[in-house]
Amino acid sequence: MAAKSPAKSRTAYVCSECGADHTKWQGQCAECGAWNSLSEFVVEPAAAAGKGGVAASRRSSWAGKSDAPAVTALKDVRHSEDARIGTGIGEFDRVLGGGLVHGAVVLVGGDPGIGKSTLLLQAVVKMAPSLPGLYVTGEESLAQVAGRGSRLGLPLDGVHALAETCVERILEHAAAMRPGLIVADSVQTLWTQELSAAPGSVSQVRESAARLVRFAKETGTSVFLVGHVTKEGGIAGPRVLEHMVDAVLYFEGESGSRFRVLRAFKNRFGAVNELGVFAMGDKGLREVPNPSAIFLSGSREPQPGSCVMVTREGTRPLLVEVQALVDASPLSNPRRVAVGMEGNRLAMLLAVLHRHGGIGVGDQDVFVNVVGGIRVQETAADLPVLLAVLSSLRDRPLAEQTIAFGEVGLSGEIRPVPNGEDRLKEAATHGFKRAIVPKANAPKSGRVGEMQVVGVERLAQALEAATD
Known part of the structure; x- marks a missing residue:
């Protein structure tokens, strides 16, 4: 009996606005109507995509047991109130809905230089004593990150950093270190070995984010993803990225002004349209407890x-x-x-x-x-x-x-x-x-x-x- 030929990869075209797949390129997406939004990427077969990573280690550790989920009556499901972890920054906690939830994935977007990396570095440092964090940088060297921390006067004791863009290697380090918090700066620089598309493409951004989301839900690790924005002001990459995460925060600020506004547009664990106000200074972002005065x-x-x-x-x-x-x-x-x-x-x-x-x-x-x-x-x-x-x-x-x-x-x-x-x-x-x-x-x-x-x-x- 002849051996069964392995499944081959296929080429698909994905809409960057709604994430819909198309078999061939066309000027307009048939699902959402957006023009010139289709990007080519290679779809791996399901068997290949399942090799390696967290999913494989999970299956190997559960050898002999079925991975199929069981149907459960909803009233019998045990649940508890989401425990909040304070970030040490009051305005940041307000926008998050009272603090960070274990296993939550938060996407932070904003214009270049608005202060996204500064805010998250300050949060990682303040949370380090109670929640060990791993700061993953794909755009800067470790020397640049350490230099920024020193300029801001932050105590860097107990803060770990990793300069890496490959998702598989990031998850390997995270599985060994077992941090309570991961910051990925930025999601557009990440890539996975199982796709041949270039980093920053629709397929790489979507698959890289999906692997980090899966890791967060399986291990209870909280994840911050830094996202670039387009000239229209939206987060670059597929729009499905905003549906995958638990919260979407936008950092806004007027050109030439030292004030910054952090706004929540989606939050599964708190109120939407919540607002946090910060002032940018020599020592980083400082929260403004009485924003009415500046308006x-x-x-x-x-x-x-x-x-x-x-x-x-x-x-x-x-x-x-x-x-x-x-x-x-x-x-x-x-x-x-x-x-x-x-x-x-x-x-x-x-x-x-x-x-x-x-x-x-x-x-x-x-x-x-x-x-x-x-x-x-x-x-x-x-x-x-x-x-x-x-x-x-x-x-x-x-x-x-x-x-x-x-x-x-x-x-x-x-x-x-x-x-x-x-x-x-x-x-x-x-x-x-x-x-x-x-x-x-x-x-x-x-x-x-x-x-x-x-x-x-x-x-x-x-x-x-x-x-x-």
């Missing part, structure tokens, strides 16, 4: 076109200044420019202001900016935006120490927003004396501490209260 204007005198609102990022209320500039337009089609909020919503709010507030800006250019580089995505910014526009149009500042928040409906009603009580308490803590808010969010007493709260139901009432 408010440094000027103490009220200015026309400015209104302070209380937004909510994850579980934290933040005071943010909204600025508006209204000026006569030399164009036949006046401009509507919104920075930090959606442009279409600004156009809608201006239409509501004209219809239900009796104030038209059809012949005016309107520019709206959220100070501090914050992007407000909730509807609580509606009322502050309109009050700032009114203030700029009339060249009259709002009353000193006044805040506002509330959603504005198309019929001119002021709708309540979630967590109104927390927002008012945050404003009172910072010394504000007056608040214009939806009536449903206003306390019955009309006051929160020393702050007077004015509850309004219609846009006309809000505009009248702002001009008193």
Whole structure:
């Protein structure tokens, strides 16, 4: 009987946006519709892919036992609350949902030079006494990593590092060392011996990340993956990479500013859209415990076109200044420019202001900016935006120490927003004396501490209260 021929590798084309496989190259992905997103890579047969690595050692250690999972009643599954490990950086813990979970895989993305490696090196050093870590660098030498640690004044005792890009060798060292935390900087430099594609390609990034995820789940080792970003701002590589990990964090910062914002876009163990604020200094990243202070204007005198609102990022209320500039337009089609909020919503709010507030800006250019580089995505910014526009149009500042928040409906009603009580308490803590808010969010007493709260139901009432 002739021997069975081994399975051969085949060539496939994978979409970098959705991860769909195609048998031949085509300009548009048939699954998600993205153009020019298909990349060629070699698909190894299942038997070859299973050789070596953690999976093979697991099978060899369980010789004679079946690897097939058993069907179990969900009510009989033992579970416990996820134990959190503090990173020693309060703002980092906040974004992670209270700390790092054993076996969690976290993807950290951001622009070059924003501070991703600095933050993770600081975290590894602070966690070293309780959670031994392995810092794997694929872009720098060990001397460069040690030099950065010395410049930052970090105690490097007990911190281990490895300059390697081959996933198989990384996992061999990790299996022997058994660290509690692995940092892979970056995932785009990793490659596996079982694929012939170049490092950084779609197939290498996906397979390398999959092996690290599998290792983390089997051993309980927490893993941080550093990801490069594209010119559009997304993490480079296949979009399926974000689905494989437990949390996706983005590091953001304005050009020339020393402040950095760490935002969670996905978190299986905590709240999404959580926000952490850091300041970059000579000794690395320093957490900012009171971010509201940096988002408010440094000027103490009220200015026309400015209104302070209380937004909510994850579980934290933040005071943010909204600025508006209204000026006569030399164009036949006046401009509507919104920075930090959606442009279409600004156009809608201006239409509501004209219809239900009796104030038209059809012949005016309107520019709206959220100070501090914050992007407000909730509807609580509606009322502050309109009050700032009114203030700029009339060249009259709002009353000193006044805040506002509330959603504005198309019929001119002021709708309540979630967590109104927390927002008012945050404003009172910072010394504000007056608040214009939806009536449903206003306390019955009309006051929160020393702050007077004015509850309004219609846009006309809000505009009248702002001009008193």
